[in-house]
Amino acid sequence: MNDLSWTPPGPPPPMPVPPPMPVAFSGGRREFFHLVSRGAGLELITLGFYRFWLATDMRRHLWSNTHVDGDGAEYTGRGKELLIGFLVALAILVPVYLAYFLVGLEAERAQAFASIPLFLFFYLFGQFAIYRARRYRLTRTVWRGVRFWMSGSGWIYALQASLWGLLVLATLGLALPWREAALERYKMRHSYYGDLQGRFEGRGWDFFKRGWWLWLLTPFALYMAIFLPFVYGAFKAIEWRWWLSGIRFGDVRLESTLRKSELIGLYWKVIGWVVVLGIVFAIYLGLCAVLVSSMTATPIDEFFQSQEIVKSIPMLVLLGLGYLAFALAMNVVMRVYLMRDLWIRVLSSTIVHNIGAAANVSARGELANALGEGFADGLDVAGF
């Protein structure tokens, strides 16, 4: 195939294996901040309906600024698709909830609180939603004009996830690494980039070896909450690192060097902001109380002692407004730190090996609908 006359003169041919390739991110923090604060405002005005478009805009920003081998990715999903997915999910969930209610009623008649195990059913539904939501997101991810896509069955996945979940429960969490490995194997085996099939090579045992000591520390951390961010941050860092390092697409291999301190620091920043916002909110409440008590000419200490404070309408209105502002600010903080900054920290620690193996991939695969995202929204579950 190689014609000698085309070989350039001079140095010998390039290295057989290209050097490892870091993943770059080019989006500005200010831009993202602007996006989420505007989005939070619109979410408030639309009583939450804007969430579909905000989620889409955040993903578009994050995806299109992520560069692999010099080319930025692209997110082609749209807010309208999420809205439709939500409405379809609603149409399915409403009768399911009703049936759940009636079955629960019969169970309760036999034995008080016997309906609680029925909750498992919604766990199954939630796992289905996680799988299908990932499928939606993956099929909206385009790199170099070729999309990722996913096959497999959401219900088979949900069944596996639930059975593994029971095992994790029975082993008090010790089986978690093997659960994650098994589920990720299923997900990655059914993930493709064009005609390049994915697979997952992370092993549960490796994850366990790195994280078992955290399992021992968890009871202490739950007892002394101050240690919780450390334990959780360390756990998430180990999980991310293990997960990314196990991902393969054909001969392309990912590796992660994420350090625990990076995530622990991130979580402490969020906690710091929560404390600051909480203090601001408390000061605001104090000022409101003083204002209202001076307006009604009630001495301030009496105002607090009597139940008056919870019955005065101006106080409640001020409280409501302050609460909304507090909630919006919290939302912005969460999104900037726990979405964008987390994304960047994870990306900047990621290395792609042998990207050359993805040099000539043919497009394949169909788009999936947003039903899973709708379920995930209706059931309040999230996943990657």
Added chain:
Amino acid sequence: MTMDDEASSPAPSAPGRTAAYFDGTSNKRRTVTLRLDYALVIMEDGARIASWTYDDIRRADSPTGLLRLSCITGQGLARLEIRDAALAAEVTARCPRLDENLPSRRGIAAIVGWSLAAATSIVLVVLFGVPLAAERLTPLVPDSFERRLGEVGDKQVSAVFSPTQCTNAAGQAAFEKLVGKLRESAGLDTSVQSKVVTTSPKIANAFALPGGRVYLFNELLAKAENADEVAGVLAHELGHVRHRDSMRELIHNGGSSFLIGLLFGDVTGSGALLFTSRTLVQSSYSRDAESNADSFAIETMHRLGRPAKPMGELMLRITGKEGKGITLLSSHPLTEDRLARMDKADSGLKQGPPLLSGAEWQALKGICGSTKT
């Protein structure tokens, strides 16, 4: 913006007109040159590989400093990437519908408008539709279903309060006599079961479950000073049974919770917001039900020739003065207002014989064993 001469322009070789092209069938990056002709012509090695009509070109998401284009009539994911700012500006100027696919100010206004419309209709349904539905649906619910609900409630009451039924024989006889009189006066059949119970954390309360189970807590009995007080409370609970209030409230609260949850979705701190609005809606509904049950109690008592006011006095003794302030959040009307209403209703009442004799009343007070006589 007009170009110099279109046909003979030696565009292919012009430097700065190169771009990267992905054809959408393979991920191979192809270096192409662009010719801005009657359409955007994409050339590779001097051969034309695609031409995009300017009207069909749309902007795709891209990192800053890069213009990424797609074409709605071409291969779906084919992308053209232009790094050179001057060339990008030139192409942009020729594509009139470049940003049509992206959310615009008008698009957002439409989202806001429709959201508000949806919110308004949900609020209207919650305020008017759901109470109407509860009103119309309740008579359609079969009694057997309501009794089942009652059994469920019974199981949960047992689990939560762990009540012990009081069965002192003399007290039980007095209680049954009292309930029997009230039931006759209220026109209810014998499917109504009532019992006096004692609970470990002392709660002064009485309530009715769907299907006609009335619970009277001993603590309430202990605070009562005469039979009319207890009779009034029982008549009030029988009012709930008669009006099937639990069933109605179940339908109403289920419907409104669902719709309000739908409205707020997972908006910022939905928990508190959801809780507040639900409480507001549901407590106003429950206040109506309470005042209807009061009317029922007044009528029932008057039919027996007994005043309703003692019931109000008993409640005032339990709750204390509630004072002024907002009543939006409370599930019951203010005790003072209820007392005043009963007092007014009692005027001109021709008193009949007492419901229980002094001995019977003492027996009822002692129904829970040896506590007080």
